[in-house]
Amino acid sequence: NAGVTQTPKFRVLKTGQSMTLLCAQDMNHEYMYWYRQDPGMGLRLIHYSVGEGTTAKGEVPDGYNVSRLKKQNFLLGLESAAPSQTSVYFCASSPVQETQYFGPGTRLLVL
Amino acid sequence: SQKIEQNSEALNIQEGKTATLTCNYTNYSPAYLQWYRQDPGRGPVFLLLIRENEKEKRKERLKVTFDTTLKQSLFHITASQPADSATYLCALTSGTYKYIFGTGTRLKVLA
Secondary structure, three states, rough: OOOEEOOOOEEOOOOOEEEEEEEEOOOOOEEEEEEEEOOOEEEEEEEEEOOOOEEOOOOOOOOOEEEOOOOEEEEEOOOOHHHHOEEEEEEEEEOOOOEEOOOOOOOEEEE | EEEEEEEEOOEEEOOOOOEEEEEEEEEEOOOOOEEEEEOOOOOOEEEEEEEOEEEEEEEEOOOEEEEEOOOEEEEOOOOOHHHOOOOEEEEOOOOOOOOEOOOOEEEEEEE
16 A cells, blocks of 8 residues: 655745645545645644535635645645645545545745 | 644664653643554554543553643663664544644654
8 A cells, every 4th residue: 555645745936836636545545634734834734525425614815715626636726826835735635534644745945 | 722742753762771751731631642663654553542531551661651730651662672672653643534744753763
C-alpha cells in the first residue's frame, strides 16, 4: 500500500494564479483532511471530509475550496493564490475519529 | 479560545536518558489526545493515543500520561537514542472530526 500520496511535491505560483493539490489514499478511509503548516503556527485544519461527496470547513478555510468526488481522492483548490498561502500543505486520512495518516506534504510558494 | 502549548524550545538530552515532553491545553475538554512524530520535510507519523478516561498508555519505549485536572499530557521516551531526534506534536480532539495540533517540541538526542 502506498498510504497517503500528495501531488505535486513542490510548486511555485504567481499571485492570482490557480492550482489544485491532489491527495489520494488507498486505505479505504472514510475521513480525509487538509492542513497547512507554518512556522510557529502548528498544523491548522483547512477543510475536511467525512465521506465521499461531503466536505466541511475547518479552522482556516478562506481562499480554499475542496472536493471529494471519489472516496480515495480529496482535492484542494486555490482559485486565486496569495502570498499568505505560501505554506506546506499536508493531507491526512483516518478510518475513524482517532489515528490520522499523513501524506508527505506539498510545498507551495506564492510570489 | 482553545489553546495547546508545547515547549517551543528544543530539548537536548544525552543518549540513554529519558526524554519528557509536555503538552498543556486550555479552554478545551478533549476526548482523545494523540502524539505524533515529525521528521524534517516529512509528514507527521502517529505514535500514541490516550483517551480522557485513561491515565497512562505505553508502547515499547514510549509512555504517555493524561491528567485532565491539570489539563496536561506528558510524553516520555525512555533509553533515548539519536534516532529519536525529531519534532513531537500533540493533538487534541473533543470527539468531532476536528483536531487541534500544538506547534511541537524539537528533541535532539546527543550521542
